[in-house]
Amino acid sequence: MTDGLAPVETPTSLLDTIPTLEPVIRAGLDDLERGILPAEIMRAVEEAGILDVWIPSKVSGKEADPVDWLKAVEAIARIDASVGWAVIVLSGHVRLLTVDHYTRFSELTNGRVLPAFASAPRGRAVAVEGGYRVTGRWPFASGSTYATWHGGVAMVVTEDGTPQMAPNGLHPMMIQVMWPADQGKVVETWDGLGLRGTASHDIEVEDLFVPDGQALLEPFPLRAEHATERVRELGVLAHGTHALGLARGALDEFQRIVASKPIPGSRSAAVMGHTESHRIAFAKADALLRAARSLLYGAVEDALVAAAHDELPMDQRVAIRQANIFAVRSCREVVDEIFKIAGTSAVYRGPVIERAFRDMSTAANHNLPLESSYESVGAYMLTKNSSEGPVSVGTPFF
Structure with missing residues (x-):
């Protein structure tokens, strides 16, 4: 792990990390209720190895037992639901990346690939040489303040805003675009009834160049090795x-x-x-x-x-x-x-x-x-x- 995170030995089970995480999470409950996702909590979760369980083993990831991960989410949500929700997003969204995408993203953000993105098609992407110029604002980007990558679904349009049709000709072409979090901005809109500490804010970019290598044309990676x-x-x-x-x-x-x-x-x-x-x-x-x-x-x-x-x-x-x-x-x-x-x-x-x-x-x-x-x-x-x-x-x- 890079970026100053302390190396830890991989526990026998992710559940073995919960007793250590619990006091850290409980210490931040007031902040979570005030609508803050404390970096101290998420850093502890990351150091425990819970956020990188879906990283492909071929790029030195854990690819932990999926049932173990599901039980870890359950155990964390039993302590605090907002932290559990952030874990779902920041670790689970890695499954949407191909190995090539993950490798590229890892190189650009010092080995930390923690994606927060929204599925609502609130963006517009104009195809240009080598990629797209993207403008949009997407709601419900849970984990946005701790994520290293942001992303959203965008409709591919021409310079004058005319939608380009998908290859089947039945609907407009949509792509999932991703960018390093520091290239866009978080608009602090989240003030929900519950899950208040999930940082489910809006994310926004304006005329941002997104290279082809950061555009996901398939909804799921074409990996089916096991x-x-x-x-x-x-x-x-x-x-x-x-x-x-x-x-x-x-x-x-x-x-x-x-x-x-x-x-x-x-x-x-x-x-x-x-x-x-x-x-x-x-x-x-x-x-x-x-x-x-x-x-x-x-x-x-x-x-x-x-x-x-x-x-x-x-x-x-x-x-x-x-x-x-x-x-x-x-x-x-x-x-x-x-x-x-x-x-x-x-x-x-x-x-x-x-x-x-x-x-x-x-x-x-x-x-x-x-x-x-x-x-x-x-x-x-x-x-x-x-x-x-x-x-x-x-x-x-x-």
Whole structure:
């Protein structure tokens, strides 16, 4: 590792680093709530090796066990959801780079490739000799203040702004353009209900020259040498494990409050967790969380086995999408229920359960795990055996 980061021995598991990271994260909770993604926290996460797990081994990366990484995201989100979200973005987005792109980017930013980019097509790219002149402003670039690279989707246009059509002639040509973070700017717009410390600000460039080597024409790298590359959904499955950690943190806090000595004179604190309805609600929430976790990790393991020697079958792609959506939607139910039975102890701004409620509400509104995302799963299941083959609706599968 360069840029002054301390070298560390690779732990047996990424989970082994969590006890060391936890006090660092907790020390920055107030800053995170104020909308700051502390560099001290992210530097500690980076030094622990959690941000470079997807770097291809052929360029001296770790390419760690994907299940280990998903569990590390879960463990960090259990401590703080904003840091967990930043980990998803800054490490998971490396999967979108080809080996050639990664090598080039690494040379330009001292070996640190931490990309934050937005998928909304808010940019315009004019083709010029050797690359593109890019102008645009993109929202929701999580991790933007710590990232070493920024990027966004841009429509390729002519000098007069006329869209160029894709080779199939059916839609305008879109490309993913990337640039070193210090060549653009971060516009501090993020003031969300939850996930306040994710630095999900706008990123902006104006008439920036982006060389061809920093334009991603394919949505995913053409690497399929082993199962972790053939299961291209692994990065987005962290949305599910992030939700699992967040919800478990809310359950942990409710248990802690119940076990602690009630505040004198507080009826709600005295009865919390000691009524029949509270006990039933907690047990059901815990069961739902365990079921969601089992389904998600089971689907991941099945997919890795199925992709061991060949492309992942569509049945498995559908199953892991279904499990990911179910995990996030179930975790929202869990956190909502805990917030409800926590009563007035959860309504003041700042306590763990109140923050979990806001964080979970925000995370669950991401477009990937929305309730409507089930439609593509159901459509495939109901039509895959029909004479005309499966019907594709909603967000396409990878």
